[in-house]
Amino acid sequence: xxxxxxxxxxxxxxxxxxxxxxxxxxxxxxxxxxxxxxxxxxxxxxxxxxxxxxxxxxxxxxxxxxxxxxxxxxxxxxxxxxxxxxxxxxxxxxxxxxxxxxxxxxxxxxxxxxxxxxxxxxxxxxxxxxxxxxxxxxxxxxxxxxxxxxxxxxxxxxxxxxxxxxxxxxxxxxxxxxxxxxxxxxxxxxxxxxxxxxxxxxxxxxxxxxxxxxxxxxxxxxxxxxxxxxxxxxxxxxxxxxxxxxxxxxxxxxxxxxxxxxxxxxxxxxxxxxxxxxxxxxxxxxxxxxxxxxxxxxxxxxxxxxxxxxxxxxxxxxxxxxxxxxxxxxxxxxxxxxxxxxxxxxxxxxxxxxxxxxxxxx
Amino acid sequence: xxxxxxxxxxxxxxxxxxxxxxxxxxxxxxxxxxxxxxxxxxxxxxxxxxxxxxxxxxxxxxxxxxxxxxxxxxxxxxxxxxxxxxxxxxxxxxxxxxxxxxxxxxxxxxxxxxxxxxxxxxxxxxxxxxxxxxxxxxxxxxxxxxxxxxxxxxxxxxxxxxxxxxxxxxxxxxxxxxxxxxxxxxxxxxxxxxxxxxxxxxxxxxxxxxxxxxxxxxxxxxxxxxxxxxxxxxxxxxxxxxxxxxxxxxxxxxxxxxxxxxxxxxxxxxxxxxxxxxxxxxxxxxxxxxxxxxxxxxxxxxxxxxxxxxxxxxxxxxxxxxxxxxxxxxxxxxxxxxxxxxxxx
Numbered sequence: 001x002x003x004x005x006x007x008x009x010x011x012x013x014x015x016x017x018x019x020x021x022x023x024x025x026x027x028x029x030x031x032x033x034x035x036x037x038x039x040x041x042x043x044x045x046x047x048x049x050x051x052x053x054x055x056x057x058x059x060x061x062x063x064x065x066x067x068x069x070x071x072x073x074x075x076x077x078x079x080x081x082x083x084x085x086x087x088x089x090x091x092x093x094x095x096x097x098x099x100x101x102x103x104x105x106x107x108x109x110x111x112x113x114x115x116x117x118x119x120x121x122x123x124x125x126x127x128x129x130x131x132x133x134x135x136x137x138x139x140x141x142x143x144x145x146x147x148x149x150x151x152x153x154x155x156x157x158x159x160x161x162x163x164x165x166x167x168x169x170x171x172x173x174x175x176x177x178x179x180x181x182x183x184x185x186x187x188x189x190x191x192x193x194x195x196x197x198x199x200x201x202x203x204x205x206x207x208x209x210x211x212x213x214x215x216x217x218x219x220x221x222x223x224x225x226x227x228x229x230x231x232x233x234x235x236x237x238x239x240x241x242x243x244x245x246x247x248x249x250x251x252x253x254x255x256x257x258x259x260x261x262x263x264x265x266x267x268x269x270x271x272x273x274x275x276x277x278x279x280x281x282x283x284x285x286x287x288x289x290x291x292x293x294x295x296x297x298x299x300x301x302x303x304x305x306x307x308x309x310x311x312x313x314x315x316x317x318x319x320x321x322x323x324x325x326x327x328x329x330x331x332x333x334x335x336x337x338x339x340x341x342x343x344x345x346x347x348x349x350x351x352x353x354x355x356x357x358x359x360x361x362x
Numbered sequence: 363x364x365x366x367x368x369x370x371x372x373x374x375x376x377x378x379x380x381x382x383x384x385x386x387x388x389x390x391x392x393x394x395x396x397x398x399x400x401x402x403x404x405x406x407x408x409x410x411x412x413x414x415x416x417x418x419x420x421x422x423x424x425x426x427x428x429x430x431x432x433x434x435x436x437x438x439x440x441x442x443x444x445x446x447x448x449x450x451x452x453x454x455x456x457x458x459x460x461x462x463x464x465x466x467x468x469x470x471x472x473x474x475x476x477x478x479x480x481x482x483x484x485x486x487x488x489x490x491x492x493x494x495x496x497x498x499x500x501x502x503x504x505x506x507x508x509x510x511x512x513x514x515x516x517x518x519x520x521x522x523x524x525x526x527x528x529x530x531x532x533x534x535x536x537x538x539x540x541x542x543x544x545x546x547x548x549x550x551x552x553x554x555x556x557x558x559x560x561x562x563x564x565x566x567x568x569x570x571x572x573x574x575x576x577x578x579x580x581x582x583x584x585x586x587x588x589x590x591x592x593x594x595x596x597x598x599x600x601x602x603x604x605x606x607x608x609x610x611x612x613x614x615x616x617x618x619x620x621x622x623x624x625x626x627x628x629x630x631x632x633x634x635x636x637x638x639x640x641x642x643x644x645x646x647x648x649x650x651x652x653x654x655x656x657x658x659x660x661x662x663x664x665x666x667x668x669x670x671x672x673x674x675x676x677x678x679x680x681x682x683x684x685x686x687x688x689x690x691x692x693x694x695x696x697x698x699x700x701x702x703x704x705x706x707x
Binding site: 069116119120121122123125126127129130131132133134136137138139140141144244252255256259265266296297298299300301302304305306308309312313316 | 435482486487488489491492493495496497498499500501502503504506507511607616619623629659661662663664665666667668669671672675676679681682685
């Protein structure tokens, strides 16, 4: 029992535990307050309505774990909807030609940004900002209008439903679940995943250990590009149109979901499954506000901002706690030497590599 | 030749050159681009128009310059612009004569928003991009809460004068921006504050060990950024005669960051130039004007901006320069060698 408690307050798992508790609490609050909230269909509806955000947030989790940030995801989603719509409505290409082409383009786009960030040592923030401008501008260069998709295959894919008990899943939700499973596998059971955690924990020591830092960093941004393109395809199926103003502010939602899901912004710590609950919390807030009916839509943004703030404060607290623990030896109770942490050149504090960063799968 | 080379070495040479090139491009398209005319005792013309429209961006960029100089970033300025406009508009909707109260309310809200950011960055120790992201997400919600989700029209003549009126033949907003520039320049160049801010940007730990109260200075810098964003919000809402919680100052933070980088301020902190920032903001506004007047779809400015951001950050990065120079040398070496080998054959 004590062992379980210690695992719960471990700095690596504490944020995700808080997220899980918050998600259950929010959902429980909704079930108590509103009739018809506690049903399988509402839970599945969360997944269906937020499938695209979930896929985008999964890519964002990898980027943030590697210590970077990707601001271009929202505009890549918009560009994907436009490319899908133009491909099917103007060029009359079949779906199975468009989708692979768009996915490859998105991956290359992400990889190009990653290459700029790694080889030119530019800040991820500024490069992906330029990527955001470029993708959004390209959307408007292609068309400034909204293109409705009338292609029967798209409609068939969009209308497909997979029955699970009393509820049914849409194609987008199925894609999201498959992406999630693959992402968890990649993050925790492959070399690439381990490298991402290592690079995020401390890039220099990862390089000294002989890990392929360049390949990992470019790969992470390529993965994020792929995920945002896939999210864009799911979004296209969801709205069945292409428009350049789509997905505005989605990068903020994805970052918020990742942070609320317990990924540390300094890199090296975080779980893909946490982002799922992060997206779940954002979706539940939206559903709650819809169910209530008297609250206006802008409360969503305020509540998300407040949650983001609370989780960032929690992260700071955990970081300080971890730093204190690191420099005062193994014991949690040795608070006497806490004052020494102020001096970073302490002999026992010289090991700057985060010990908790290297063990993602434990 | 040496004078020319020395001039190119000056940090402001590139932004100046860019602006001159843009103006030349406009002149080839429209020969009357630089001509000014007097109408009703006011100056009219394209340059005045650009100055007028650039005023909010210049003000926001001034705050952003100082924030970036301390190795920070403030991505909440667009939201603060919206909140300030909304605060002023709600007060004016109740009483159109309460111009003073409206201005004070807008400025107070901006300063409070800046202080919130400052506390999170300087005292809690959050990463600046995340600390200001919180306000960026929540700020639009707050602005819409104030306006009730509506676009509030502003009809008070006193308030409209601030952003749309004329003073001594020039638009009032230009005077406001000029005052902002002059005051900031005085603070930075005539007091030790500029030195302190640069010191924090170069090495925050050393600055603290030297005995500077770097926390207080960083806090002050974010507060200043909130204040300039609020002034910009007043100008913007007064200029369009309404407050829109959703769209006021949209993507303004990105334009401000772009203006700051264009002006030669390093994103890594420790080096800033107020004159460069002003030039950068003017470049962006002239660029927007040019795309409109040439007839390129206005959305294409986004693509141009993306290219500019990339080029400027590549030029600023020492690593990128060495990589590029090495490749160029190799390419040129290959070109110059080829004729010799061919001659040998």
